[in-house]
């Protein structure tokens with residue numbers, strides 16, 4: 519299987535994402551029309567039965583999330599376009615190629631939960647995307663495509679933690695971007711304390727296709743428990759580093775060798791990191807895994823954002839993981855001890871190992887620290903920060919041991 523399956527990106531570069539009319543000409547806004555004619559419960563059931571699960575990392579069933587929203591006079595729909603995970607740019611691509619599908623998906627969600635107001639939280643490094651989205655919203659409003667549903671764009675200031683849904687909400691409210699304690703979940707008490715659905719760009723952008731083509735059709739694509747397509751961004755030591763949209767039962771080895779054209783400069787494969795900086799490093803023996811949420815989990819990895827970073831045989835794993843540990847120390851918001859202190863200590867020990875000053879006891883300490891962080895950190899940042907370390911100690915332990923003091 520070498521072909522992509524383009525659904526969200528079917529009309530990429532053939533329509534202007536700013537122009538609602540262009541999108542309408544290729545069948546756009548038909549899903550919203552259908553949603554508006556449906557009973558709210560049936561609409562949520564349709565999304566539930568499609569099997570659509572969040573594309574922002576946690577993989578939660580979208581229709582199920584919406585069904586938890588209680589009645590309230592005001593509710594919000596929030597789109598997570600923070601996309602702070604290094605190597606990830608799929609949400610930017612979806613906006614640049616098909617922004618109207620995102621707007622339509624948000625309005626479908628608004629119809630389902632009875633919300634009249636949506637916000638798109640865009641990462642600070644994407645000012646051109648903010649401009650594009652504002653034009654797209656203007657155009658959709660001008661032709662009346664969104665009805666009485668309004669969408670505003672809010673811009674972040676470049677903090678990775680603001681991709682976490684409650685930190686994102688704090689940031690929109692004008693506070694420092696720090697995660698909240700959960701529960702209550704945003705579905706019950708989110709933006710300004712009212713019920714709020716937060717979904718990823720890719721999750722929203724899939725909705726128009728589910729409504730027009732049917733839940734059953736969508737559920738039949740890709741992996742049965744994580745159906746649909748996935749937009750991946752392929753980076754690193756491959757011949758064709760770009761983005762792709764594939765069915766979720768597509769194999770990781772085919773992403774690298776078929777779509778990616780194999781390893782650059784005739785070198786050999788060493789490892790692939792899936793899901794962004796907090797993802798696990800996967801060795802060659804696990805490449806026969808499909809890029810769906812559960813299959814990735816089964817090999818101790820995570821699909822995460824869908825970023826795929828390939829490393830060739832010459833790459834120094836310990837050096838790369840040391841740099842990743844610096845990233846997490848920098849991005850930790852400092853609200854909870856296990857992460858604030860843990861990311862600092864991880865970086866400290868990784869630097870010691872990388873500099874050839876460590877012993878086996880340091881490896882044992884960092885593994886223990888990783889366990890504590892996974893269990894005790896308040897949000898996913900601190901819980902996942904040690905994963906690159908633990909996965910590489912598991913699969914590439916010999917590279918660590920080569921750098922220890924007694925072998926130096």
Ligand SMILES: Cc1cc2nc3c(=O)[nH]c(=O)nc-3n(C[C@H](O)[C@H](O)[C@H](O)COP(=O)(O)O)c2cc1C
Pocket residue numbers: 571572573574575576577578598599600601602603678679680681682683684716717718719721722897898899
């Ligand atoms: C540190 C951290 C960063 C995150 N960054 C993002 C992000 O950039 N985009 C995103 O959609 N979800 C991100 N998430 C996940 C969100 O908290 C949330 O689960 C997601 O936006 C829900 O949308 P979905 O159900 O459609 O996936 C992040 C989570 C954590 C803990």
Ligand code: SF4
Pocket residue numbers: 679696697849850851852853854855857858895896897898899900901
């Ligand atoms: S885990 Fe890290 S980023 Fe998350 S709340 Fe704690 S200190 Fe902040």
